[in-house]
Amino acid sequence: MVTAVLDIWIPVLICLFGFAIGSFLNVCIYRIPRPDMSIHSPRRSFCPACNETIRPYDNIPVISYLLLRGKCRHCRASISILYPFVELATAGLCLGMYYRFGLTLELLLALVFVAVLVPIFVIDAQHYIIPNVLIVTGLILGVVVVCGIAYRDSDVWYLLVRLIGALAGGLALWLVAVIGSAILRRKAMGGGDIKLMALIGLFLGAWPELAMVIGFSALSGAIVGTILIVSGVKSRESPIPYGPFLAGAAVVVLLWGDSLWRLYLQSVGWH
Ligand SMILES: [Zn+2]
Incomplete structure (x- = not known):
């Protein structure tokens, strides 16, 4: 009862x-x-x-x-x-x-993540900026809860994976930005996106979560970008903020990442 x-x-x-x-x-x-x-x-x-x-x-x-x-x-x-x-x-x-x-503490971690991703999503879509105050708040609260989970499970590896995730996330998007800018000959990605990806790495861990976030955000960004250009809402030259796609992909991976990754491994015949 x-x-x-x-x-x-x-x-x-x-x-x-x-x-x-x-x-x-x-x-x-x-x-x-x-x-x-x-x-x-x-x-x-x-x-x-x-x-x-x-x-x-x-x-x-x-x-x-x-x-x-x-x-x-x-x-x-x-x-x-x-x-x-x-x-x-x-x-x-x-x-x-x-x-x-x-x-669980994992729920607390997820709720902190949601509380920074929602305003980042809307503010970047409206103003083309990802405010540092949201990144820093997310990083501090994220590290505190991650430490709590590592302590509960006596699992230092858990903390290490998250820190590696943050470094790898920032580094991966920095590389994408450098290579993208060289190919497109204009700024391909803002510093805010790089910091956001470091934040995502802290909350999700490194592999395969980060790869999925990059894949999903690139795919959804390309689809929505094409629709906006074809429908005349945006011109080919006008910038389209990438933060909303990173935030959306991070939520998808947090909710369904495990199942999606298993589905992917099965589809390529890797059991
Ligand atoms: Zn009024």
């Missing part, structure tokens, strides 16, 4: 936690790229159109957006659909990680 109740309530609590984190990530996404703002100031959320402080009951994730029909209560300016979308995506990712890892 107790387990049955927990079976329902833990996922519900994880979801609510995800919505709350998503709401905080919206604040990060809006404020971090703006030099005149910080996470702490102004203290309360405000409408970007009329500057009116948003009341707590108008700041409930997703629900307030639906009740207000996507408009500010004060000035009726449209609220970006991105806000409820980020909240829904964060809650969905938290729930997915719970079903993947259960109530």
Whole structure:
């Protein structure tokens, strides 16, 4: 009976936690790229159109957006659909990680990863930058939780693999950037992408996870890039940020990497 109740309530609590984190990530996404703002100031959320402080009951994730029909209560300016979308995506990712890892330290590591990848995804897509504050926060929290897991399992190798992953990730993308720039004769990749790949290496480990992230991000980037150019949204010369593809690929590998790698080994006849 107790387990049955927990079976329902833990996922519900994880979801609510995800919505709350998503709401905080919206604040990060809006404020971090703006030099005149910080996470702490102004203290309360405000409408970007009329500057009116948003009341707590108008700041409930997703629900307030639906009740207000996507408009500010004060000035009726449209609220970006991105806000409820980020909240829904964060809650969905938290729930997915719970079903993947259960109530473990590995879940905590995955949640930290989600909390930095979601704002990196949106900020890079909007502003073409990957803020250092997100990379550094992710690296510090990641190392702390990785050390915790290594300590729990008395497994120094686990910690070592993650550190090698971070070095290998940064190095691999730096090489891609150098070679890409030489071939394309223009900047092929930003420094932010290299730092992001080091972060991904810390959270996922080195092999085969990093290879899968590079493969999936290159493939999805090529497909989406082609669609954007063919549909006329982007010109051939306009830059397309690579961070969202790295972040998306990292989430896919974290959730399904094991099964995908096994499937790949079977398909090439390596049992
Ligand atoms: Zn307003």
